[in-house]
Amino acid sequence: MPGAIIDETTWVTTEVPGPVSKQKIAALDKVFDARAVHFVVDYEKSHDNFIVDVDGNKYLDVYSQIASIPVGYNNPTLIAAAKSPEMVSALVNRPATGNFPAENWFALLTEGLLRVAPKGHNRLFTAQSGSEANELAYKAAFMYYQRQKRGEGVEWSDHEIHTSLHNTSPGSPDLSILSFKNSFHGRGFGSLSTTRSKAVHKLDIPSFDWPHAHFPALKYPLEDNVEANKAEEEASLKEVEALITSWPNPVAAVIVEPIQSEGGDNHASPAFFQGLRSITKKHNVLLIVDEVQTGFGATGSFWGHDHWNLTTPPDMVTFSKKAQTAGYFFGDEKLCPDKAYRQFNTWIGDAARVLLCNAVIDEILKRNLVAQTARVGEQLYAALERVAEKYPEHVHNLRGKGQGTYIAFDTTNAAALVKKMRSLGINIGTCGKETVRLRPMLIFEAELVPKLVGTLEKAILAIQ
Amino acid sequence: MPGAIIDETTWVTTEVPGPVSKQKIAALDKVFDARAVHFVVDYEKSHDNFIVDVDGNKYLDVYSQIASIPVGYNNPTLIAAAKSPEMVSALVNRPATGNFPAENWFALLTEGLLRVAPKGHNRLFTAQSGSEANELAYKAAFMYYQRQKRGEGVEWSDHEIHTSLHNTSPGSPDLSILSFKNSFHGRGFGSLSTTRSKAVHKLDIPSFDWPHAHFPALKYPLEDNVEANKAEEEASLKEVEALITSWPNPVAAVIVEPIQSEGGDNHASPAFFQGLRSITKKHNVLLIVDEVQTGFGATGSFWGHDHWNLTTPPDMVTFSKKAQTAGYFFGDEKLCPDKAYRQFNTWIGDAARVLLCNAVIDEILKRNLVAQTARVGEQLYAALERVAEKYPEHVHNLRGKGQGTYIAFDTTNAAALVKKMRSLGINIGTCGKETVRLRPMLIFEAELVPKLVGTLEKAILAIQ
Numbered sequence: 001m002p003g004a005i006i007d008e009t010t011w012v013t014t015e016v017p018g019p020v021s022k023q024k025i026a027a028l029d030k031v032f033d034a035r036a037v038h039f040v041v042d043y044e045k046s047h048d049n050f051i052v053d054v055d056g057n058k059y060l061d062v063y064s065q066i067a068s069i070p071v072g073y074n075n076p077t078l079i080a081a082a083k084s085p086e087m088v089s090a091l092v093n094r095p096a097t098g099n100f101p102a103e104n105w106f107a108l109l110t111e112g113l114l115r116v117a118p119k120g121h122n123r124l125f126t127a128q129s130g131s132e133a134n135e136l137a138y139k140a141a142f143m144y145y146q147r148q149k150r151g152e153g154v155e156w157s158d159h160e161i162h163t164s165l166h167n168t169s170p171g172s173p174d175l176s177i178l179s180f181k182n183s184f185h186g187r188g189f190g191s192l193s194t195t196r197s198k199a200v201h202k203l204d205i206p207s208f209d210w211p212h213a214h215f216p217a218l219k220y221p222l223e224d225n226v227e228a229n230k231a232e233e234e235a236s237l238k239e240v241e242a243l244i245t246s247w248p249n250p251v252a253a254v255i256v257e258p259i260q261s262e263g264g265d266n267h268a269s270p271a272f273f274q275g276l277r278s279i280t281k282k283h284n285v286l287l288i289v290d291e292v293q294t295g296f297g298a299t300g301s302f303w304g305h306d307h308w309n310l311t312t313p314p315d316m317v318t319f320s321k322k323a324q325t326a327g328y329f330f331g332d333e334k335l336c337p338d339k340a341y342r343q344f345n346t347w348i349g350d351a352a353r354v355l356l357c358n359a360v361i362d363e364i365l366k367r368n369l370v371a372q373t374a375r376v377g378e379q380l381y382a383a384l385e386r387v388a389e390k391y392p393e394h395v396h397n398l399r400g401k402g403q404g405t406y407i408a409f410d411t412t413n414a415a416a417l418v419k420k421m422r423s424l425g426i427n428i429g430t431c432g433k434e435t436v437r438l439r440p441m442l443i444f445e446a447e448l449v450p451k452l453v454g455t456l457e458k459a460i461l462a463i464q
Numbered sequence: 465m466p467g468a469i470i471d472e473t474t475w476v477t478t479e480v481p482g483p484v485s486k487q488k489i490a491a492l493d494k495v496f497d498a499r500a501v502h503f504v505v506d507y508e509k510s511h512d513n514f515i516v517d518v519d520g521n522k523y524l525d526v527y528s529q530i531a532s533i534p535v536g537y538n539n540p541t542l543i544a545a546a547k548s549p550e551m552v553s554a555l556v557n558r559p560a561t562g563n564f565p566a567e568n569w570f571a572l573l574t575e576g577l578l579r580v581a582p583k584g585h586n587r588l589f590t591a592q593s594g595s596e597a598n599e600l601a602y603k604a605a606f607m608y609y610q611r612q613k614r615g616e617g618v619e620w621s622d623h624e625i626h627t628s629l630h631n632t633s634p635g636s637p638d639l640s641i642l643s644f645k646n647s648f649h650g651r652g653f654g655s656l657s658t659t660r661s662k663a664v665h666k667l668d669i670p671s672f673d674w675p676h677a678h679f680p681a682l683k684y685p686l687e688d689n690v691e692a693n694k695a696e697e698e699a700s701l702k703e704v705e706a707l708i709t710s711w712p713n714p715v716a717a718v719i720v721e722p723i724q725s726e727g728g729d730n731h732a733s734p735a736f737f738q739g740l741r742s743i744t745k746k747h748n749v750l751l752i753v754d755e756v757q758t759g760f761g762a763t764g765s766f767w768g769h770d771h772w773n774l775t776t777p778p779d780m781v782t783f784s785k786k787a788q789t790a791g792y793f794f795g796d797e798k799l800c801p802d803k804a805y806r807q808f809n810t811w812i813g814d815a816a817r818v819l820l821c822n823a824v825i826d827e828i829l830k831r832n833l834v835a836q837t838a839r840v841g842e843q844l845y846a847a848l849e850r851v852a853e854k855y856p857e858h859v860h861n862l863r864g865k866g867q868g869t870y871i872a873f874d875t876t877n878a879a880a881l882v883k884k885m886r887s888l889g890i891n892i893g894t895c896g897k898e899t900v901r902l903r904p905m906l907i908f909e910a911e912l913v914p915k916l917v918g919t920l921e922k923a924i925l926a927i928q
Contacts, residue, residue: 024570027570031586033804034565035803035805036805037563038564040564040565041564043559054567065560065810068811073556074556075556079556082552083552091542091545091546091820092537092546092820094529094533095507095529096529096530100515101501102504103504103506103518105492105504106491109495109496122495124496126496128593128596128814129596129810131596132592132596135652142668142669142670143668146667156667160667164666164669165663166676167657167674168673171663172671176670187603188652188654189599189672190653190654193631198629199628200803201806202628202636203620203635204610204611204636205603206606206639207632212630249670336497339499342664342667346593347532350592350814353814
């Protein structure tokens with residue numbers, strides 16, 4: 001079937017979703033909520049930066065499964081890991097890792113994930129999703145808070161034990177986690193209580209009475225708004241400190257994303273995060289950095305918070321998405337609860353996914369992909385700057401300079417722009433209100449910049 | 465090395481954990497909380513009902529990774545699934561299933577999990593753990609409750625939207641889930657608010673102000689306590705109804721395990737559960753059955769609640785553990801929220817684990833394993849009855865008759881008994897206060913009953 005071939009690497013010959021996708025979406029929707037499906041994918045034909053749908057359309061994918069594909073579809077290193085004997089055993093003999101770990105579990109952690117542990121962190125707890133990772137970090141923070149309050153070595157009282165089973169204080173204390181407006185930290189009842197980005201995630205779901213501060217709303221371009229942005233960040237920090245010292249439910253931890261992602265790709269300066277570290281240290285509140293979306297290299301550093309040059313590390317760092325597994329890192333042994341079985345569950349993550357994660361890390365280190373995102377990100381940002389100058393109405397508040405390929409911009413009608421781009425062979429996503437977020441994989445190359453940016457221009461011309 | 469060979473199939477030649485396990489536990493504990501590790505496992509050498517540790521000890525495993533290994537270690541059907549091209553793709557091309565499902569996702573559900581859907585259920589949402597499955601069910605229940613309250617088709621108000629982002633009512637309403645004393649429903653902030661089994665799970669963690677009723681504490685043997693048990697169940701139901709009609713935070717759903725597992729293997733009669741269904745129907749409260757541990761065949765039925773002969777099905781049924789994946793089934797379309805993206809997350813389960821689950825289902829159906837657990841369970845129960853008569857102090861309140869191999873008994877010192885059994889080649893677990901729970905795999909055979917029960921007798925003689 002002849003179609004609107006865009007160039008040698010992508011083509012879209014049907015509307016999106018195409019007729020085959022539509023039929024499959026309708027069938028699926030009878031048993032599984034398929035209302036958010038963009039198109040149905042032929043993953044066998046997808047490769048590297050390119051995703052192919054069941055209608056045979058091929059897209060350059062800069063959304064990457066909501067920022068979660070690290071090193072390309074059908075990556076050979078990952079395929080080798082998937083076919084390894086270790087993988088077969090991890091799949092078919094799934095252990096209750098806390099009780100009966102496999103012989104290779106220690107090596108999987110020390111020769112794998114711990115190679116990329118954030119500075120100051122040498123321990124971890126594994127999980128299965130970003131939401132779970134954050135909630136486990138919150139639980140560690142609450143137990144740590146009460147441990148300090150109770151006094152080291154002091155046994156739980158009968159009253160605490162009794163009240164905990166009745167969901168009442170003091171056994172189940174009224175403590176809180178402070179997060180930021182527009183943040184996204186997950187969808188469990190604890191993580192959702194810290195998520196503040198959109199009502200669609202939160203409406204109708206009971207929440208904890210936890211505080212949130214304004215996240216700095218920086219003005220762009222940064223160089224023209226230095227004083228205003230500084231004042232904005234200081235105001236936010238002031239609010240954080242005021243909430244910590246006044247909120248009725250004591251704040252055990254602050255959680256923050258290095259770049260607020262789902263909430264609109266909102267950035268803040270290293271000075272802001274340094275200030276946050278100072279305030280949390282001053283008030284003996286833990287600092288949890290949610291690197292679920294920013295971690296694993298896309299910002300031009302392995303961890304988003306590497307850009308901050310902190311003098312003391314964050315207390316816990318959570319990860320998921322590109323890691324293909326999830327969990328949290330930490331350094332202080334006292335973040336391990338005082339007794340066994342307090343931080344625990346049947347599987348404690350999934351060794352199969354940890355094996356994949358380790359292959360991802362191999363690939364990142366071997367191919368020097370963090371340096372690549374830094375380098376390609378610069379080129380991509382420069383190319384987008386030119387589009388922003390040309391079409392300021394369609395590309396403004398361009399942000400993410402120096403943050404690898406973690407780039408975003410505001411536009412007038414994000415849904416229409418993204419739809420048009422998809423029809424022109426670019427699979428791309430939105431966030432916040434009218435923001436287009438770029439989430440190419442770590443293997444996104446400079447050669448693809450003209451295609452991505454050129455298609456953006458075409459799409460702008462087509463919809464305006 | 466010569467050792468105390470017990471019989472031709474198991475042997476334990478070291479103390480447990482043995483020296484190699486001990487060394488590995490100590491190393492692991494420096495990076496990962498290893499305080500609950502019983503021994504480190506050589507999964508390559510483990511097979512069928514037998515688990516082998518790194519010291520070369522071989523145990524008959526009737527704990528099965530906290531009741532989560534369904535069809536044996538290194539099961540050939542599961543190995544074939546693990547080596548399939550579909551598995552490789554599911555592992556290396558992990559989709560954001562809600563946005564970009566794989567072509568085979570529909571078939572994976574309809575030809576897989578949905579084959580075993582509980583009666584009256586034809587839809588599902590996939591998850592990664594039992595905790596997550598239950599929390600997703602709670603969220604569905606809360607959205608359903610508010611949808612009815614708001615009125616079908618009525619749009620969200622600005623006030624609701626605004627307050628939801630501030631974690632306050634009415635956007636974030638004070639609704640509740642009713643659970644039972646001694647229940648275990650998971651460890652997330654919502655699921656943990658319904659868990660009531662032990663303080664070690666709950667202490668120091670903020671909880672929702674949700675109600676719980678007494679679960680019937682039946683007296684054994686059942687035939688000698690018919691009237692007392694009936695009264696006990698009626699009292700519990702009365703309490704449920706009183707809580708539903710009086711609790712300040714309206715009850716959107718009741719969650720119950722068919723057999724309270726972690727909380728002590730507490731059973732109730734079909735009449736109790738029929739009563740629970742009647743009360744929830746009467747008050748328009750949803751009934752969620754937590755089949756995380758009871759589902760997938762061990763009770764002599766595929767689902768634990770199959771034993772109840774309900775006239776209307778439960779509203780949601782959650783699963784995990786032996787399924788090797790997780791999620792919840794439902795039938796009423798209105799349990800799908802009114803808009804897309806409300807029940808959503810990046811991965812929505814894991815197709816790799818769903819593929820394994822489907823292989824488990826194949827194996828269960830092909831080998832007729834549900835009938836096997838019913839048959840072998842009868843023999844096992846009869847053999848244990850004889851031990852209970854002989855050593856009533858060590859084996860009392862024997863329960864689980866007619867519930868397949870899902871059998872448990874109380875004893876005087878469960879920790880000592882289980883430790884001794886482990887040293888004699890049986891890996892077995894506890895629950896509740898002083899309860900030994902049997903959780904053999906579905907492939908546990910009648911030939912193994914004498915070994916299990918004989919070793920129990922030996923262990924009793926050794927510790928008394």
